[in-house]
Amino acid sequence: MNALKPTHQLCKNRHKQTGLAALEFIICLPVLLMLAVLLIDVSRAFIQYTEINKALQNGVRYAVVDTYGTLDFGSIADGAKIQNMVVYGKPTATGQDKKVLGYLEPSDIIITQPTNETKEVMLSATYTYVPIFSSLPFSDSSLAFTIGASTKMRTSP
Structure with missing residues (x-):
């Protein structure tokens, strides 16, 4: 009879813990979701930074290489063509051309002459x-932040 008592006590404790795992999951779920959204948002920001950096590299390469007809090592391509190369992926672009970088305008590109x-x-x-959630809940403060990228290349030896 004494051998059955611990088993009966164990069953009684098991009934007290019914639903505890679901309660722990409900408490942890918002924290896990916020961490997942934060990870996705940081990844998006890093991808956009990398895209802009690569587009600027293509633009500065075009600026140095497209100097046909000049013997001056210090000359670079036309500024408007360089800006179009960064944003549209080609030097001559019209308003109907699709942007390679949708979040950047040609006027956003600053060219520093050699x-x-x-x-x-x-x-x-x-x-x-602008992050996925652009503002904090119950607040008017914006979570948007400015990212800058730059690149440079030598024009002459």
Whole structure:
């Protein structure tokens, strides 16, 4: 008879814990979802930064290479063509062309001309990244932030 008593006590404790796993899951679910959204959002920001950086690299390469007809090592391509190369992926673009980077305008690209001292052309761009959830709940503060990227290349030896 004494041998059955611990088993009966164990069954009684098991009934007290019914639903405890579901309660723990309900408590942890919002935290896990926020972490997942944060991870996705940081990844999106990093991908956009990488896209802009690669587009700027293509633009600065075009600026240095497309100097046909000039013998001056310090000259670069036309500024508007460089900006179009970064945003549209081609030097001549119309308003109907699809942008390679939808969140960037040609006017956002800043071109720094080479000088006799630096002999480098530099392209830079800044844009405002808007996260998936653009504001905090119960608050008017925005979570958008500015990301900047730049690249440079030598024009002459």
